[in-house]
Amino acid sequence: MSSTQWTERYADALMNTFGPPKLILARGEGARVWDVDGREYVDLLGGIAVNALGHAHPRLVEAVTTQLQTLGHISNFFASEPQIALAERLAGLLGTEARVFFTNSGAEANEAAFKLTRRTGRTRIVATKGSFHGRTMGALALTSKQAYREPFEPLPGDVVFVDYGDIAALEAAVDDTTAAVIVEPIQGEAGVIVPPRDYLPAAQRIAHARGALLWLDEIQTGIGRTGAWFAHQHPDLVSEPVVPDIITLAKGLAGGIPIGACLATHGSGKLLDPGNHGTTFGGNPVAAAAALTVLDVVGEDGFLARVSEVGERPREVGAADPRVVETRGAGLLVGLTLAEPRSAEVVAAAQDAGFIVNGATPERIRMAPPLVLTDADVDAFGAAWPGILDAAGLGRTGGVA
Numbered sequence: 001m002s003s004t005q006w007t008e009r010y011a012d013a014l015m016n017t018f019g020p021p022k023l024i025l026a027r028g029e030g031a032r033v034w035d036v037d038g039r040e041y042v043d044l045l046g047g048i049a050v051n052a053l054g055h056a057h058p059r060l061v062e063a064v065t066t067q068l069q070t071l072g073h074i075s076n077f078f079a080s081e082p083q084i085a086l087a088e089r090l091a092g093l094l095g096t097e098a099r100v101f102f103t104n105s106g107a108e109a110n111e112a113a114f115k116l117t118r119r120t121g122r123t124r125i126v127a128t129k130g131s132f133h134g135r136t137m138g139a140l141a142l143t144s145k146q147a148y149r150e151p152f153e154p155l156p157g158d159v160v161f162v163d164y165g166d167i168a169a170l171e172a173a174v175d176d177t178t179a180a181v182i183v184e185p186i187q188g189e190a191g192v193i194v195p196p197r198d199y200l201p202a203a204q205r206i207a208h209a210r211g212a213l214l215w216l217d218e219i220q221t222g223i224g225r226t227g228a229w230f231a232h233q234h235p236d237l238v239s240e241p242v243v244p245d246i247i248t249l250a251k252g253l254a255g256g257i258p259i260g261a262c263l264a265t266h267g268s269g270k271l272l273d274p275g276n277h278g279t280t281f282g283g284n285p286v287a288a289a290a291a292l293t294v295l296d297v298v299g300e301d302g303f304l305a306r307v308s309e310v311g312e313r314p315r316e317v318g319a320a321d322p323r324v325v326e327t328r329g330a331g332l333l334v335g336l337t338l339a340e341p342r343s344a345e346v347v348a349a350a351q352d353a354g355f356i357v358n359g360a361t362p363e364r365i366r367m368a369p370p371l372v373l374t375d376a377d378v379d380a381f382g383a384a385w386p387g388i389l390d391a392a393g394l395g396r397t398g399g400v401a
């Protein structure tokens with residue numbers, strides 16, 4: 001059956017929440033995927049920062065298979081070894097005492113954290129303009145984009161939005177009624193926006209001075225994406241160390257098996273009591289075993305250094321063409337700003353040429369490839385890039401013709 005036929009079946013069978021699928025994919029290996037017509041693509045999006053180990057990584061396949069053969073699901077009346085070991089490993093990576101609540105997605109990790117903040121006895125949340133925290137009602141209340149919010153109002157209230165990266169705006173907004181300040185260390189969905197290096201340390205100082213929690217949404221930036229375990233630990237991204245009170249994770253954590261995690265430090269993990277929150281699937285042994293394998297591989301000697309190294313290359317080859325006017329991001333979270341607002345055309349032309357990228361905004365291309373991206377993958381992209389920009393109709397001189 002061809003892509004065209006599958007696309008027709010999709011349209012009749014699935015809700016139209018995502019628009020027509022760009023491709024019908026059949027299989028993957030490393031940073032490559034193939035569609036049902038047999039065409040090969042270099043996957044520079046990695047399931048939106050999820051496929052940390054690429055597609056069909058033998059160790060992930062092995063871990064999931066073995067765990068499923070041993071114990072696949074148990075409910076949270078019971079606990080399993082992988083679940084406990086994973087919570088301990090994550091706390092170890094933070095380098096501080098932490099308690100963990102596992103979920104199945106990023107939005108759910110943020111829901112858990114949102115409920116936890118209510119247990120401080122305060123209700124106000126300070127979030128940032130351009131934020132993306134997910135699509136459930138609670139996560140949406142923290143997400144700034146009007147187009148996502150409006151059809152579903154009223155959303156849970158007492159959330160205020162301040163300019164991202166603006167320390168004075170935080171100073172003005174956070175007071176002793178604030179339960180938490182929620183920030184992405186890099187705004188991914190907004191187009192890979194990196195704040196000043198003193199922003200997160202200032203957010204911590206301001207939050208703690210008013211008795212509020214600092215909550216970092218590392219769902220996109222965590223687990224090696226930027227070249228550090230967590231973006232808030234990356235010396236290029238923070239001027240001094242921060243120890244957030246809440247960290248939410250998902251996306252890359254289990255390399256493509258659904259998982260999310262809400263980590264709470266400084267004793268705030270004790271804010272949720274028995275009966276306050278729950279989940280049927282969260283902490284599932286298979287997802288936990290997958291995540292432990294991702295942590296094993298990412299934790300191998302030289303892996304994170306290699307992410308930083310190879311991560312420079314998509315920015316380099318992108319910016320080698322003058323029609324890219326700026327590059328952003330850290331490690332393998334990459335933003336390329338185009339001279340003209342033609343990201344939709346660039347995404348389509350890239351796909352025609354065999355490359356999967358994302359248009360985060362009309363001007364900005366986002367890439368979040370598997371962390372196992374090879375130099376050959378980047379070389380292929382570099383060779384094709386000028387032709388992709390030509391095909392997308394970007395003027396050779398840059399600027400709108």
Ligand SMILES: *Cc1c(COP(=O)(O)O)cnc(C)c1O
Nearest residue numbers: 105106107132133134217219220
């Ligand atoms: C993707 C994302 C979410 C939502 O995660 P889902 O698994 O899609 O619910 C939340 N916050 C950030 C920063 C994200 O990138």
